[in-house]
Amino acid sequence: MAPWNASKHARLSALAVATLLLGSRAVQAQDSGPIDPARLSQSVKVLASDEFLGRAPGGPGEKKTLEYLIRRFQEAGLEPGGENGGWTQKVPLIRFQMGDKPTLRLTAGGKTTSPRQGQEVMVNTQRPVKRVKIDKAPLVFVGHGVSAAERDWDDFKGTDLRGKIAVFLINDPDFEAREGEAVRGKFGGQAATYYARWTYKFEEAARRGAIGALIVHETPGAGYGWSTVIAGNGQSFDIVRAQPDKEKVLMQGWLQRDAAVALFARSGLDLEKLKVEARKATFTPILLKGASLSADYGLTHTRADSHNVIGRLPGTKRPHESIMYAAHWDAYGLGPPDASGDEIRRGAVDDAIGLAGMIEIARAFQKGPRPERSLLFAAWTAEEPGLLGSEYYGAHPLQPLETLVANMTMDVLQTAGPSRDVVLVGHGQNDLEDELVKAAARQGRTVTPDARPERGLFYRADHFSLARRGVPVLLLMGLGGGHDLVNGGREAGDRWVAEYTARCYHQPCDAWSADWDLRGAAQDVQLLHEIGRELASSSRWPEWKPGSEFDAVRDRSAASRK
Numbered sequence: 409m410a411p412w413n414a415s416k417h418a419r420l421s422a423l424a425v426a427t428l429l430l431g432s433r434a435v436q437a438q439d440s441g442p443i444d445p446a447r448l449s450q451s452v453k454v455l456a457s458d459e460f461l462g463r464a465p466g467g468p469g470e471k472k473t474l475e476y477l478i479r480r481f482q483e484a485g486l487e488p489g490g491e492n493g494g495w496t497q498k499v500p501l502i503r504f505q506m507g508d509k510p511t512l513r514l515t516a517g518g519k520t521t522s523p524r525q526g527q528e529v530m531v532n533t534q535r536p537v538k539r540v541k542i543d544k545a546p547l548v549f550v551g552h553g554v555s556a557a558e559r560d561w562d563d564f565k566g567t568d569l570r571g572k573i574a575v576f577l578i579n580d581p582d583f584e585a586r587e588g589e590a591v592r593g594k595f596g597g598q599a600a601t602y603y604a605r606w607t608y609k610f611e612e613a614a615r616r617g618a619i620g621a622l623i624v625h626e627t628p629g630a631g632y633g634w635s636t637v638i639a640g641n642g643q644s645f646d647i648v649r650a651q652p653d654k655e656k657v658l659m660q661g662w663l664q665r666d667a668a669v670a671l672f673a674r675s676g677l678d679l680e681k682l683k684v685e686a687r688k689a690t691f692t693p694i695l696l697k698g699a700s701l702s703a704d705y706g707l708t709h710t711r712a713d714s715h716n717v718i719g720r721l722p723g724t725k726r727p728h729e730s731i732m733y734a735a736h737w738d739a740y741g742l743g744p745p746d747a748s749g750d751e752i753r754r755g756a757v758d759d760a761i762g763l764a765g766m767i768e769i770a771r772a773f774q775k776g777p778r779p780e781r782s783l784l785f786a787a788w789t790a791e792e793p794g795l796l797g798s799e800y801y802g803a804h805p806l807q808p809l810e811t812l813v814a815n816m817t818m819d820v821l822q823t824a825g826p827s828r829d830v831v832l833v834g835h836g837q838n839d840l841e842d843e844l845v846k847a848a849a850r851q852g853r854t855v856t857p858d859a860r861p862e863r864g865l866f867y868r869a870d871h872f873s874l875a876r877r878g879v880p881v882l883l884l885m886g887l888g889g890g891h892d893l894v895n896g897g898r899e900a901g902d903r904w905v906a907e908y909t910a911r912c913y914h915q916p917c918d919a920w921s922a923d924w925d926l927r928g929a930a931q932d933v934q935l936l937h938e939i940g941r942e943l944a945s946s947s948r949w950p951e952w953k954p955g956s957e958f959d960a961v962r963d964r965s966a967a968s969r970k
Contacts, residue, residue: 442772443765443934445926451480451764453920455737456756463755464741465501465714465790465797473737474717477763477787481719484770489720489784489806496715499647499789499800503710504534506642510705515544516698517674523667526638529622531661534646536709540659544700545619547573549677550693551686552581553612554603558960559594563686567693570617573701575663579604579629581687583862591687599835599861600631602876602957607794607867610660620659620701624668624679631863637662645793647800648711659703675699714738714789716797718806721773723944725780730807731940732784732815733769734798735762736791736870740914750916757886757908757918761926762818763787765933772937779944781813788870791819792914798873810968812879813943814840814950816936817871820886824904825925827891829856830932833883834866837875837958839950840882840939847935859889878962880950882939884932887913891928 454460454476461469478495490496509525523529533540551563553576561581580603585592595601602608606623613621627633649655663671672679675696685691717737723729739755754760770785784807788797802809830848832841835857845855858865865888866872871881887909890901912918943950949969952959 441934441937442775443768443930443937445930447768447771448761448764448926448930448933449920449924451767452756452760455760455763456754456918456920458752458754460754462741462743462753463737463739465738465793466712467741469741470714470789474715477717477737480767481717481770481785484719484767485774486719486721486770486785489718490716491806495719496717497801497804497806499714499716499797501712501714501790501796502534502536502646502648503712504532504644504646505708506532507706507708510540510703513702514671515700515702516671516696517676518698519674525642528664528667529661530637531622531659531703532640532642532644533659533707534644534656535652535658537658537707539706540703542619542659542701542703544702545571545573547575547671547696547699547701548693549575549672549682549696551682551691552577552579552603553609554580555612556595556603556957558955558957561594561689563691563693564616565692568617569613571619573620573622573659574613574616574618575668575696576609576613576621576623577629577683577686578606578623578626579862583629584683585687589687590689596861599858600864600867602867604629604864605867606630606662610657611655613660614655614657618657620703621657622661622663624665625662626665628862634664645712645790645796647796647803671699672696714797716789716801717787719770719785721770721779721783721785723780723782724778726947727782728808729781729811729813730784731779731781731813731943732786732874733766733936733940734786734788734815734817734870735759735766735819736788736797737763738789738792738797739918740792743916746916748916753914753916754919756920757823758820758913759791759818760920761821761823761929765818765821765929765936768930768933769937769940773941776941777945779941781944782807783940783944791870795868795870795873798870802873802877808968809874809877809879810965812874814940815871815874815879815881816840816940817869817881817883818933818936819869819883821884821929821932822886822891822901822904823921823924823926823929824891824893824900825928826894826931827853827901827928828894829854829892830884830935831856831858831886831888831891833858833869833885833888834881835861836953837866837956838880838952840880843939843942843950844882844935847938850938851931851935853931856889856892875958876961878952878958878965880952880962882936884936893928
């Protein structure tokens, strides 16, 4: 993925711009076709009502949520696409809760300290064990911990991590690269790649047999502050795994930057100098001499099953080939009351509006010609705890992923009215973005890349569970940057993002409002409808662009699509 200048909100296609410009003024956005803003609003109003109690997975609102979605899928003419001829897929979840604050001992330079949970470190465990005990495990600095054959990059150089704690830098090797450094532009520049994500680093540590993994937290590279790291307060979720001891390290977590600087200094190392070395392809992991970590803490884990809801519209000619639309149904349920005493976190924008869009797309297909390829409509559970519903489907697909043409996901759509553009999260990944440019042009709109790609939003929504398995994906997410609104321009679009994220994101005030203007959201939904309609009547297979970290995965199943 080549770096690009987000601050200029560069358009993706010169042809599209030429088509859309009339003199120096953009043509105002056209209507949203069969997608009705009023119907979107009504669906959100129901799903975000108090009756659904914040739609927490396994919570008191799940049954009502599933019943509502199934009814709406039936009304849209879909058939059951779940397990055993039904509408749902059971998603077995585990809730982990650490007991009292862990006993941690960090030794380096002949000195032993006790880093404080939530202050110097934040650790947790996602293996179903009752107690975690680690005795003087050596620490190995692995740089950014990247193994990327398509970029000719390997930070590990065959280092044996068994029984050791791997210490990682956040983000990927060229995030802080300077002019003249060979790594500059080799990954995503300021645009985060898969290798930048904390999830990848923990997974890589487990694959290499490490007993634990710690990531040095730095706000610019992580995309969020320490307050986000500690927000879980020792609680986490995962899907039930067949071999958790192979897929998860025994202890994973974060090391606050100042604590990391001190640790490296006591080991005779300079973290800032090591960061420079880690930007070189010749970097080799470094054992922190005389350094070790011990840990002792209790853990409870409880089973909490939830469900995905899946509908299907069979294709007339190639029913084994599928195009998937998706959104997540879960929100945060009940939580601490806000200043007004409200404790229901309703998830109206995140992501009842995505569900509403999916329902409207199904209705639009019901009215048109039957597609040649099948359509799948997936409402995922447990996105908020870590993309778990979609991850479970990715590991246990009900339709072969090799013949899944594309996944198109809606997660947060803006509510501030018509826009001259649509924001693309994940620029440079696959052919679907070219389809988006064409569809937007037909609406008189352009495509703007995510204004802050360093946040890695492309890796933080449910489509990623399928992308990592090679399925081409397209994500529409209003948090990707301020839209160029017809009423107020980009300044108004930026203001909507800022106000929503500061006040209502994951909070009780993420509620339905009669003051919303969903014409822009309807336009975005219509884009996905058009792209899916064209793919469903063709034999084309979108591909990943050269250099994408998911290209090789898809290539391995190419024979299935001939």
